[in-house]
Amino acid sequence: MRLHTDTTVAVALPQPIGDSLIGLVLVNNLVRNGYRPVVFGWVAEQLADWLPAVRVGRPGEWQGAFDKVIEFRPTDYARALSRNGRTLCIATLPEYGGSKHMVDRIVDIAANVLQLRDVTRSNGLIVPSGIVRGRMAERVVIHPTGSHPEKMWGRRKFLALSTMLRHRRLAPSFLVAPGEIDGWGDIARDGHEVNALPHLGDVAAWIAESGWFIGNDSGLGHLASSIGVPTLTLFMRRGLARSWRPGCWGPGAIVLPPSVVPFGALRERLWQRLLSVGRVHAAFENLQGISARAAQHHKSNGLREVDTVRAGIVTDA
Template sequence: MDDNLFMVNVSPQTGSTPSSLSKAPHIIFVTPGKLGDSLISLVIANNLVRSGYRVTVRSNVVHDLSSWFPQFQTGPEVGHGEFPDLPNACDLCVIDSQAPNLQHQGIDLRPALARRAAFFSLAHYETPLDGLFDPSTLPKNLRHRLESLVPRHGLVRNNQMRKADMVAHALAFCRREMGLKDTTSDIGIVAPPLTRSTSQKPSQKAQIVISPTSGKVKKNWRAERFVAVAASLEKRDYEVIFAVAPSEKSEWAHHLDGRFLIADTQGVADLAMLLTGAKAVIANDSGTAHLASALGKPVVCIISSRNRFFSWRPGWREAVLVYPRVPVRSIARLWPYFVSRSRVLRETQNVLEQDLEMEKS
């Protein structure tokens, strides 16, 4: 599913003020724009909460999931014109350097902001931003505590950790660059009580969610093979539901030709609710795969890379990676032909059986 194409409820945030009126220092945390990247960055935000900070997350994705993250205050993504004054609304801003609206119509706000905000990025970082932060801009009574949170080097991905997934990279960054001690890879996502009660319907067949798209066409497995896997699962008495962004629904209605249901997922919260009721999720390298993993669901993730230590693999509940058996990634659009329907079906059946064993134990 292309997580850039969701309609997101971005009702305005209530006013945020520095913590001079509150005991806990207030941090505004600005995430990347994409679903998967946003979720990975929340490893940092959640560990700030665990360390005693009051955190407001500015992100369309997280704002839509606000009821799933009770530990955060949330607000929509920061507008270009709002960024210059953002440090005045808190004690410290922590901003992903790839966040939406930092660059607009040739104007790059990052160099000026770096004097007053701590910048980081998961994998695409501008090293000239390192060392620009001015500690004298911090509240005097909090300077010693907050200065230690400003990364010396803002790149989260550590090339020395070659087998680590990005969740592990984010966790290591919390310790290495921010000095946080009581850390966890958990992002604190919890299904709201109403969601938990409505997503569990014992009388129904076990549900498999298929997410056949992603943020880039080149990362997508072939549509007809997803449909073939769905048909095989249906014959094995599973209920199969497809999840795509609203803008992709017409195309996938054509692919499915009425054979399978397309879920009504108008936003990320709808998608999370759908995934909560799933026994397993089949997806490309996409935000949906990361969200399902964060929710603790078994994920079969179809990728173009033949590296079983692919760093962008889902990093909460371990996913099963299915990739080409031969090195064809360098040939554009060819890799999907080298991932068979039977392999994806076999791996899906394996994770379902393993999950059943876990439930029994």
């Protein structure tokens, strides 16, 4: 399905943050190959300053304007953007299935379905000028929540991890959504820092200026990875990690509960109990060591910081 260079293209991103950031890989590949897609979705709107090569649109202003409309999952507005009322739904393509990482699936679609020649795994996110990457090098952003409660590690364990990090003279900083602050604001009384930032661009800036990111399997881990912040992600099971782990763009590690329970369904119910604070802390220390060695290697070889970020690290504890 080769697109003509004069084809007008719209891309409707999915709602979840992580899915949108992965979807931007396809957008970035369209841009690299000479297309000028208009991108729709709240994530792109709020990260517009981080996507200098992308034009972001609002559906009501682009009715019937495009020759080709690509959506990752069915939306209630994408068909209205198309001149012929049809869309290409990525989720229905055979290449979207399988066991590969989601980024690799998108790369396959770019190369083999859209037949783009110059293909990358990058999603094109660029830290805007004025934001100093790693300015707060000792700050460890902890994201203890997520859209799926079954994927969330325990509150007490996150607080215990924060205390361990403070004892190491790091600066853990809890980051939650504004709607979650009522459930987490009280931890400030015990000396834990907690923030609720209303705009995704502010969240990205906070992460970019931090040294590290630790969180559940959720979209903010993908955001940290996109920016190049070393990221530790807690997963309930290996299959999810294989397809969805952050770390495709920046240094990243995953940590899983020990395989002491033989049945998958039971492991999923018990994973929060099985995954200890010590195991997560050890995985974080391991990520620190690997990141430091990788940075030193790239520095000794005369590579820029961005090359270190693109190299990426994926480890498993």
